[in-house]
Amino acid sequence: MDARTPQLRALFIHAALTPYRIDLLNHLHRHLELKAIFLRMNPASQAFDQAELRSRLECDHEYLLRGFEIGGRLFRRGVLPAIETFDPDVVVTQEYSPTTLSLALLGRRILGRRWGLTILTADSSLIAGDAGYARKLARRIALGAADSVIVYTDAGKTWLVDQGVPANRVFVSPNCQDEKRFATALDDALPLAEQFLVKKGLHGRRIVLCVGRLVELKGVDRVIGAFARVARTVPDTLLVVVGDGPERRALEQLATREGVADRVRFEGQQQGRDLLAWYLLGRLLVLASRWECYGAVVNEALLAGTPVLCSKAAGAAELIRSGHNGHVFDPYDLNVLSDHMAHWLQAAAPLGVQPLKCRESLMPYPFEEAAHPFIQAIEVAAMASRGICEVTHS
Numbered sequence: 001m002d003a004r005t006p007q008l009r010a011l012f013i014h015a016a017l018t019p020y021r022i023d024l025l026n027h028l029h030r031h032l033e034l035k036a037i038f039l040r041m042n043p044a045s046q047a048f049d050q051a052e053l054r055s056r057l058e059c060d061h062e063y064l065l066r067g068f069e070i071g072g073r074l075f076r077r078g079v080l081p082a083i084e085t086f087d088p089d090v091v092v093t094q095e096y097s098p099t100t101l102s103l104a105l106l107g108r109r110i111l112g113r114r115w116g117l118t119i120l121t122a123d124s125s126l127i128a129g130d131a132g133y134a135r136k137l138a139r140r141i142a143l144g145a146a147d148s149v150i151v152y153t154d155a156g157k158t159w160l161v162d163q164g165v166p167a168n169r170v171f172v173s174p175n176c177q178d179e180k181r182f183a184t185a186l187d188d189a190l191p192l193a194e195q196f197l198v199k200k201g202l203h204g205r206r207i208v209l210c211v212g213r214l215v216e217l218k219g220v221d222r223v224i225g226a227f228a229r230v231a232r233t234v235p236d237t238l239l240v241v242v243g244d245g246p247e248r249r250a251l252e253q254l255a256t257r258e259g260v261a262d263r264v265r266f267e268g269q270q271q272g273r274d275l276l277a278w279y280l281l282g283r284l285l286v287l288a289s290r291w292e293c294y295g296a297v298v299n300e301a302l303l304a305g306t307p308v309l310c311s312k313a314a315g316a317a318e319l320i321r322s323g324h325n326g327h328v329f330d331p332y333d334l335n336v337l338s339d340h341m342a343h344w345l346q347a348a349a350p351l352g353v354q355p356l357k358c359r360e361s362l363m364p365y366p367f368e369e370a371a372h373p374f375i376q377a378i379e380v381a382a383m384a385s386r387g388i389c390e391v392t393h394s
Helices: 019-031 050-056 079-086 098-106 125-129 133-145 154-162 179-199 220-231 248-257 272-281 296-303 315-319 334-347 367-385
Strands: 009-014 033-038 060-063 067-070 073-076 090-094 116-120 148-151 170-172 206-211 237-242 264-268 282-287 308-311 326-329
Touching: 009 019, 009 079, 019 033, 019 050, 019 296, 019 367, 033 079, 073 098, 079 098, 090 098, 090 367, 098 116, 098 133, 116 133, 116 367, 148 154, 148 367, 154 170, 154 315, 170 367, 179 272, 179 296, 206 220, 206 272, 206 296, 206 334, 220 237, 220 248, 220 334, 237 272, 248 264, 272 282, 272 296, 282 296, 282 334, 296 308, 296 315, 308 315, 308 334, 326 334
Parallel strands: 009 033, 009 090, 033 060, 090 116, 116 148, 148 170, 206 237, 206 282, 237 264, 282 308, 308 326
Antiparallel strands: 067 073
Protein backbone atom coordinates (compact mmCIF):
# COMPACT_ATOMS: atom_id res chain seq x y z
CA MET A 1 0.00 0.00 0.00
CA ASP A 2 1.65 3.26 -1.11
CA ALA A 3 -0.57 5.85 0.50
CA ARG A 4 -2.30 6.15 3.83
CA THR A 5 -5.68 4.40 3.93
CA PRO A 6 -7.78 6.11 6.62
CA GLN A 7 -10.66 3.65 6.25
CA LEU A 8 -8.47 0.78 7.54
CA ARG A 9 -8.16 1.02 11.33
CA ALA A 10 -5.74 -1.13 13.32
CA LEU A 11 -5.41 -1.49 17.09
CA PHE A 12 -1.93 -2.68 18.12
CA ILE A 13 -1.88 -4.29 21.59
CA HIS A 14 1.68 -4.83 22.82
CA ALA A 15 3.32 -5.68 26.12
CA ALA A 16 5.41 -2.49 26.33
CA LEU A 17 6.83 0.39 24.31
CA THR A 18 10.48 -0.28 23.42
CA PRO A 19 13.02 1.67 21.32
CA TYR A 20 13.10 -0.95 18.56
CA ARG A 21 9.32 -0.81 18.04
CA ILE A 22 8.92 2.93 17.48
CA ASP A 23 9.93 3.00 13.81
CA LEU A 24 7.51 0.20 13.00
CA LEU A 25 4.63 1.86 14.83
CA ASN A 26 5.33 5.19 13.15
CA HIS A 27 5.49 3.45 9.77
CA LEU A 28 2.15 1.75 10.36
CA HIS A 29 0.66 5.06 11.51
CA ARG A 30 1.60 6.66 8.20
CA HIS A 31 -0.25 3.95 6.28
CA LEU A 32 -3.18 3.16 8.57
CA GLU A 33 -5.40 4.64 11.24
CA LEU A 34 -3.38 3.18 14.09
CA LYS A 35 -3.73 3.17 17.84
CA ALA A 36 -1.31 1.41 20.19
CA ILE A 37 -2.11 0.02 23.63
CA PHE A 38 0.67 -1.00 26.00
CA LEU A 39 0.09 -3.34 28.92
CA ARG A 40 3.24 -2.49 30.89
CA MET A 41 5.09 0.74 31.58
CA ASN A 42 8.32 -1.11 30.71
CA PRO A 43 9.36 -4.60 29.61
CA ALA A 44 9.70 -7.01 32.52
CA SER A 45 13.46 -7.37 32.02
CA GLN A 46 14.56 -3.81 31.24
CA ALA A 47 13.56 -0.21 31.92
CA PHE A 48 13.61 2.45 29.21
CA ASP A 49 13.07 6.20 29.32
CA GLN A 50 9.38 6.08 28.46
CA ALA A 51 9.00 9.86 28.28
CA GLU A 52 11.69 9.99 25.59
CA LEU A 53 10.17 7.06 23.71
CA ARG A 54 6.69 8.59 23.79
CA SER A 55 8.07 11.86 22.42
CA ARG A 56 9.12 9.95 19.29
CA LEU A 57 5.91 7.97 18.89
CA GLU A 58 3.55 9.48 16.29
CA CYS A 59 0.43 7.37 16.75
CA ASP A 60 -2.28 7.70 19.37
CA HIS A 61 -1.52 5.42 22.30
CA GLU A 62 -2.46 4.57 25.87
CA TYR A 63 -1.47 2.27 28.72
CA LEU A 64 -3.78 -0.34 30.24
CA LEU A 65 -2.22 -1.17 33.61
CA ARG A 66 -5.22 -2.36 35.65
CA GLY A 67 -5.26 -6.07 36.32
CA PHE A 68 -2.81 -8.66 37.58
CA GLU A 69 0.10 -10.87 36.57
CA ILE A 70 0.64 -14.60 37.03
CA GLY A 71 3.97 -16.16 36.10
CA GLY A 72 4.85 -13.24 33.85
CA ARG A 73 1.51 -13.42 32.04
CA LEU A 74 -0.51 -10.22 32.04
CA PHE A 75 -4.26 -10.19 32.64
CA ARG A 76 -5.44 -6.66 31.92
CA ARG A 77 -8.86 -5.13 32.39
CA GLY A 78 -10.19 -2.69 29.81
CA VAL A 79 -9.09 -4.43 26.60
CA LEU A 80 -12.59 -5.12 25.30
CA PRO A 81 -13.89 -1.58 26.06
CA ALA A 82 -10.80 -0.19 24.31
CA ILE A 83 -11.62 -2.27 21.22
CA GLU A 84 -15.24 -1.16 21.31
CA THR A 85 -14.24 2.49 21.63
CA PHE A 86 -11.68 2.48 18.82
CA ASP A 87 -13.80 0.24 16.56
CA PRO A 88 -10.91 -1.25 14.56
CA ASP A 89 -10.92 -3.27 11.38
CA VAL A 90 -8.03 -5.34 12.76
CA VAL A 91 -6.63 -6.04 16.21
CA VAL A 92 -2.91 -6.96 16.39
CA THR A 93 -1.86 -8.88 19.49
CA GLN A 94 1.44 -10.30 20.70
CA GLU A 95 2.16 -13.99 21.15
CA TYR A 96 -0.32 -16.47 22.62
CA SER A 97 -0.90 -14.22 25.61
CA PRO A 98 -3.96 -14.00 27.86
CA THR A 99 -5.07 -11.01 25.77
CA THR A 100 -4.75 -12.98 22.54
CA LEU A 101 -6.54 -15.99 24.01
CA SER A 102 -9.39 -13.91 25.39
CA LEU A 103 -10.00 -12.38 21.96
CA ALA A 104 -9.70 -15.76 20.27
CA LEU A 105 -12.08 -17.49 22.67
CA LEU A 106 -14.66 -14.72 22.94
CA GLY A 107 -14.87 -14.39 19.20
CA ARG A 108 -14.79 -11.32 17.03
CA ARG A 109 -18.57 -10.80 17.13
CA ILE A 110 -18.65 -10.13 20.87
CA LEU A 111 -18.54 -6.34 20.37
CA GLY A 112 -21.33 -6.24 17.82
CA ARG A 113 -19.09 -6.12 14.73
CA ARG A 114 -16.45 -8.17 13.02
CA TRP A 115 -12.75 -7.35 13.14
CA GLY A 116 -9.72 -9.25 11.96
CA LEU A 117 -7.17 -10.77 14.34
CA THR A 118 -3.45 -10.63 13.55
CA ILE A 119 -0.95 -12.31 15.86
CA LEU A 120 2.70 -11.26 16.12
CA THR A 121 4.84 -14.16 17.33
CA ALA A 122 8.53 -15.01 17.66
CA ASP A 123 7.75 -18.68 17.07
CA SER A 124 10.46 -20.73 15.40
CA SER A 125 11.36 -24.40 15.45
CA LEU A 126 13.76 -23.76 18.35
CA ILE A 127 11.26 -21.78 20.44
CA ALA A 128 8.43 -24.14 19.63
CA GLY A 129 10.56 -27.10 20.65
CA ASP A 130 10.88 -25.66 24.15
CA ALA A 131 7.13 -25.10 24.51
CA GLY A 132 5.28 -26.81 27.31
CA TYR A 133 1.76 -28.17 27.15
CA ALA A 134 0.12 -24.87 28.17
CA ARG A 135 1.88 -22.88 25.42
CA LYS A 136 1.13 -25.55 22.83
CA LEU A 137 -2.56 -25.45 23.75
CA ALA A 138 -2.61 -21.64 23.73
CA ARG A 139 -0.90 -21.61 20.35
CA ARG A 140 -3.43 -24.03 18.87
CA ILE A 141 -6.35 -21.92 20.07
CA ALA A 142 -4.81 -18.61 18.97
CA LEU A 143 -3.73 -19.77 15.52
CA GLY A 144 -7.13 -21.31 14.94
CA ALA A 145 -8.75 -17.89 15.42
CA ALA A 146 -6.11 -15.73 13.71
CA ASP A 147 -6.73 -14.27 10.27
CA SER A 148 -3.02 -13.62 9.76
CA VAL A 149 0.24 -14.27 11.58
CA ILE A 150 3.45 -12.23 11.60
CA VAL A 151 6.82 -13.84 12.37
CA TYR A 152 10.35 -12.43 12.44
CA THR A 153 12.08 -14.96 10.21
CA ASP A 154 11.68 -17.19 7.19
CA ALA A 155 12.45 -20.15 9.44
CA GLY A 156 9.56 -19.11 11.68
CA LYS A 157 7.22 -19.07 8.70
CA THR A 158 8.42 -22.46 7.53
CA TRP A 159 7.75 -23.96 10.94
CA LEU A 160 4.20 -22.56 11.13
CA VAL A 161 3.39 -23.72 7.61
CA ASP A 162 4.68 -27.18 8.51
CA GLN A 163 2.24 -27.11 11.43
CA GLY A 164 -0.65 -26.52 9.05
CA VAL A 165 -1.03 -22.73 9.03
CA PRO A 166 -1.78 -21.63 5.43
CA ALA A 167 1.26 -19.99 3.86
CA ASN A 168 -0.79 -17.05 2.58
CA ARG A 169 -1.71 -16.17 6.18
CA VAL A 170 1.90 -16.02 7.45
CA PHE A 171 4.03 -12.92 6.87
CA VAL A 172 7.71 -12.38 7.64
CA SER A 173 8.51 -8.96 9.12
CA PRO A 174 11.95 -8.77 10.80
CA ASN A 175 12.31 -6.58 13.88
CA CYS A 176 14.21 -3.72 12.21
CA GLN A 177 14.61 0.04 12.54
CA ASP A 178 14.47 2.82 9.96
CA GLU A 179 17.97 3.29 8.55
CA LYS A 180 17.40 6.96 7.75
CA ARG A 181 16.24 7.86 11.25
CA PHE A 182 18.98 5.68 12.75
CA ALA A 183 21.69 7.33 10.62
CA THR A 184 20.60 10.77 11.85
CA ALA A 185 20.73 9.56 15.45
CA LEU A 186 24.21 8.10 14.89
CA ASP A 187 25.40 11.40 13.47
CA ASP A 188 24.07 13.18 16.57
CA ALA A 189 25.95 10.69 18.76
CA LEU A 190 29.27 11.15 16.98
CA PRO A 191 30.55 13.96 19.27
CA LEU A 192 29.83 11.79 22.32
CA ALA A 193 31.69 8.87 20.74
CA GLU A 194 34.68 11.17 20.21
CA GLN A 195 34.51 12.13 23.89
CA PHE A 196 34.44 8.45 24.89
CA LEU A 197 37.45 7.85 22.66
CA VAL A 198 39.51 10.34 24.66
CA LYS A 199 38.10 10.05 28.19
CA LYS A 200 38.06 6.26 28.23
CA GLY A 201 41.49 5.87 26.68
CA LEU A 202 40.36 4.00 23.59
CA HIS A 203 42.96 5.24 21.10
CA GLY A 204 44.67 2.32 19.39
CA ARG A 205 42.05 -0.16 20.57
CA ARG A 206 39.90 -2.56 18.57
CA ILE A 207 36.66 -2.93 20.47
CA VAL A 208 34.46 -6.00 20.61
CA LEU A 209 30.95 -5.12 21.76
CA CYS A 210 28.56 -7.32 23.71
CA VAL A 211 25.21 -5.57 24.24
CA GLY A 212 22.29 -6.94 26.24
CA ARG A 213 20.97 -8.14 29.57
CA LEU A 214 23.55 -9.98 31.66
CA VAL A 215 21.64 -13.21 32.12
CA GLU A 216 22.75 -16.78 31.54
CA LEU A 217 20.99 -17.41 28.25
CA LYS A 218 22.79 -14.46 26.60
CA GLY A 219 26.05 -16.45 26.66
CA VAL A 220 28.28 -13.55 27.68
CA ASP A 221 30.48 -16.07 29.51
CA ARG A 222 31.22 -17.63 26.12
CA VAL A 223 32.11 -14.26 24.67
CA ILE A 224 34.58 -13.64 27.51
CA GLY A 225 36.06 -17.13 27.06
CA ALA A 226 36.55 -16.63 23.32
CA PHE A 227 37.87 -13.11 23.83
CA ALA A 228 40.48 -14.37 26.31
CA ARG A 229 41.92 -16.56 23.54
CA VAL A 230 41.89 -13.75 21.00
CA ALA A 231 43.42 -11.25 23.43
CA ARG A 232 46.63 -13.30 23.51
CA THR A 233 47.16 -12.89 19.74
CA VAL A 234 45.56 -9.50 19.12
CA PRO A 235 46.95 -7.43 22.00
CA ASP A 236 45.18 -4.11 21.30
CA THR A 237 41.68 -5.56 21.66
CA LEU A 238 39.16 -4.56 24.30
CA LEU A 239 35.84 -6.24 25.15
CA VAL A 240 33.15 -3.74 26.15
CA VAL A 241 30.07 -5.25 27.79
CA VAL A 242 27.10 -2.88 27.58
CA GLY A 243 24.27 -4.03 29.81
CA ASP A 244 23.47 -5.08 33.34
CA GLY A 245 21.80 -7.93 35.12
CA PRO A 246 22.14 -10.65 37.75
CA GLU A 247 25.16 -12.30 36.08
CA ARG A 248 27.39 -9.22 36.16
CA ARG A 249 29.45 -10.14 39.23
CA ALA A 250 29.96 -13.70 38.02
CA LEU A 251 31.08 -12.40 34.62
CA GLU A 252 33.52 -9.97 36.21
CA GLN A 253 34.98 -12.86 38.20
CA LEU A 254 35.22 -14.94 35.03
CA ALA A 255 37.18 -12.19 33.29
CA THR A 256 39.61 -12.21 36.23
CA ARG A 257 40.03 -16.01 36.09
CA GLU A 258 40.63 -15.82 32.34
CA GLY A 259 43.36 -13.24 32.90
CA VAL A 260 41.62 -10.46 30.94
CA ALA A 261 40.07 -8.37 33.72
CA ASP A 262 42.03 -5.34 32.46
CA ARG A 263 40.79 -5.93 28.92
CA VAL A 264 37.06 -6.33 29.70
CA ARG A 265 35.04 -3.27 30.62
CA PHE A 266 31.52 -3.41 32.03
CA GLU A 267 29.75 -0.18 31.11
CA GLY A 268 26.30 -1.03 32.52
CA GLN A 269 23.01 -0.42 30.75
CA GLN A 270 23.19 2.32 28.11
CA GLN A 271 20.38 3.98 26.17
CA GLY A 272 19.98 6.64 23.52
CA ARG A 273 23.09 8.52 22.50
CA ASP A 274 25.33 6.63 24.92
CA LEU A 275 24.48 3.29 23.32
CA LEU A 276 24.81 4.72 19.81
CA ALA A 277 28.25 6.07 20.70
CA TRP A 278 29.38 2.53 21.56
CA TYR A 279 28.06 1.24 18.25
CA LEU A 280 30.19 3.88 16.52
CA LEU A 281 33.26 2.79 18.49
CA GLY A 282 32.78 -0.95 18.13
CA ARG A 283 34.73 -2.82 15.47
CA LEU A 284 32.66 -5.98 16.01
CA LEU A 285 29.52 -7.01 17.91
CA VAL A 286 29.00 -10.52 19.29
CA LEU A 287 25.61 -12.00 20.18
CA ALA A 288 26.20 -15.45 21.66
CA SER A 289 22.73 -16.20 23.01
CA ARG A 290 21.85 -19.81 23.69
CA TRP A 291 18.22 -18.83 22.94
CA GLU A 292 16.97 -15.57 21.46
CA CYS A 293 13.62 -14.66 19.91
CA TYR A 294 15.31 -12.18 17.61
CA GLY A 295 18.09 -9.92 18.88
CA ALA A 296 17.40 -6.26 18.03
CA VAL A 297 21.03 -5.36 18.79
CA VAL A 298 22.08 -7.19 15.61
CA ASN A 299 20.00 -4.85 13.46
CA GLU A 300 21.30 -1.82 15.39
CA ALA A 301 24.95 -2.81 15.02
CA LEU A 302 24.56 -3.51 11.30
CA LEU A 303 22.89 -0.14 10.80
CA ALA A 304 25.93 1.42 12.47
CA GLY A 305 28.23 -0.39 10.04
CA THR A 306 29.51 -2.79 12.71
CA PRO A 307 29.96 -6.43 11.62
CA VAL A 308 28.20 -9.02 13.79
CA LEU A 309 29.00 -12.52 14.95
CA CYS A 310 25.55 -13.90 15.64
CA SER A 311 24.46 -17.08 17.37
CA LYS A 312 22.50 -19.43 15.15
CA ALA A 313 19.97 -19.61 18.03
CA ALA A 314 18.95 -15.97 17.41
CA GLY A 315 16.27 -15.04 14.89
CA ALA A 316 18.40 -12.11 13.73
CA ALA A 317 20.91 -14.59 12.31
CA GLU A 318 18.90 -14.26 9.09
CA LEU A 319 20.31 -10.72 8.73
CA ILE A 320 23.87 -12.04 8.45
CA ARG A 321 25.48 -12.53 5.06
CA SER A 322 28.53 -14.64 5.84
CA GLY A 323 31.81 -12.86 5.16
CA HIS A 324 30.10 -9.60 4.21
CA ASN A 325 28.58 -8.31 7.44
CA GLY A 326 29.63 -11.03 9.87
CA HIS A 327 29.21 -14.74 10.55
CA VAL A 328 26.69 -17.07 12.15
CA PHE A 329 28.10 -19.52 14.68
CA ASP A 330 27.16 -22.28 17.10
CA PRO A 331 27.04 -20.59 20.55
CA TYR A 332 28.52 -23.74 22.13
CA ASP A 333 31.58 -23.85 19.85
CA LEU A 334 34.17 -21.62 21.50
CA ASN A 335 36.85 -22.45 18.92
CA VAL A 336 34.78 -21.23 15.99
CA LEU A 337 33.72 -18.10 17.86
CA SER A 338 37.30 -17.17 18.77
CA ASP A 339 38.49 -17.84 15.19
CA HIS A 340 35.78 -15.56 13.74
CA MET A 341 36.50 -12.92 16.38
CA ALA A 342 40.21 -12.90 15.56
CA HIS A 343 39.52 -12.73 11.81
CA TRP A 344 37.26 -9.67 12.01
CA LEU A 345 39.38 -7.85 14.57
CA GLN A 346 42.59 -8.31 12.62
CA ALA A 347 40.87 -6.84 9.56
CA ALA A 348 39.64 -3.78 11.49
CA ALA A 349 41.64 -0.58 11.91
CA PRO A 350 42.36 0.42 15.54
CA LEU A 351 40.52 3.47 16.83
CA GLY A 352 42.36 6.72 16.25
CA VAL A 353 44.17 5.63 13.11
CA GLN A 354 41.52 7.46 11.09
CA PRO A 355 39.06 10.17 12.14
CA LEU A 356 35.96 8.71 13.76
CA LYS A 357 32.99 8.86 11.42
CA CYS A 358 29.67 7.18 10.68
CA ARG A 359 30.00 4.10 8.52
CA GLU A 360 27.79 2.71 5.80
CA SER A 361 25.01 0.41 6.91
CA LEU A 362 25.62 -3.32 6.64
CA MET A 363 21.94 -4.25 6.67
CA PRO A 364 21.07 -6.56 3.75
CA TYR A 365 17.78 -4.78 2.96
CA PRO A 366 15.99 -1.50 3.82
CA PHE A 367 13.52 -0.96 6.65
CA GLU A 368 10.51 -0.48 4.39
CA GLU A 369 11.09 -3.90 2.85
CA ALA A 370 11.02 -5.41 6.34
CA ALA A 371 7.96 -3.45 7.46
CA HIS A 372 5.77 -3.89 4.37
CA PRO A 373 4.70 -7.49 5.18
CA PHE A 374 3.34 -6.21 8.50
CA ILE A 375 0.92 -3.99 6.60
CA GLN A 376 0.08 -6.85 4.24
CA ALA A 377 -0.82 -9.05 7.22
CA ILE A 378 -3.18 -6.38 8.55
CA GLU A 379 -4.80 -5.98 5.12
CA VAL A 380 -5.30 -9.74 4.83
CA ALA A 381 -6.90 -9.87 8.29
CA ALA A 382 -9.21 -6.99 7.38
CA MET A 383 -10.31 -8.72 4.19
CA ALA A 384 -10.86 -12.01 6.00
CA SER A 385 -13.04 -10.27 8.59
CA ARG A 386 -15.19 -8.93 5.75
CA GLY A 387 -15.67 -12.43 4.36
CA ILE A 388 -13.22 -12.09 1.48
CA CYS A 389 -11.76 -15.58 1.57
CA GLU A 390 -9.58 -15.63 -1.54
CA VAL A 391 -6.57 -13.65 -0.40
CA THR A 392 -3.34 -13.34 -2.33
CA HIS A 393 -0.30 -11.24 -1.62
CA SER A 394 3.10 -10.57 -3.08
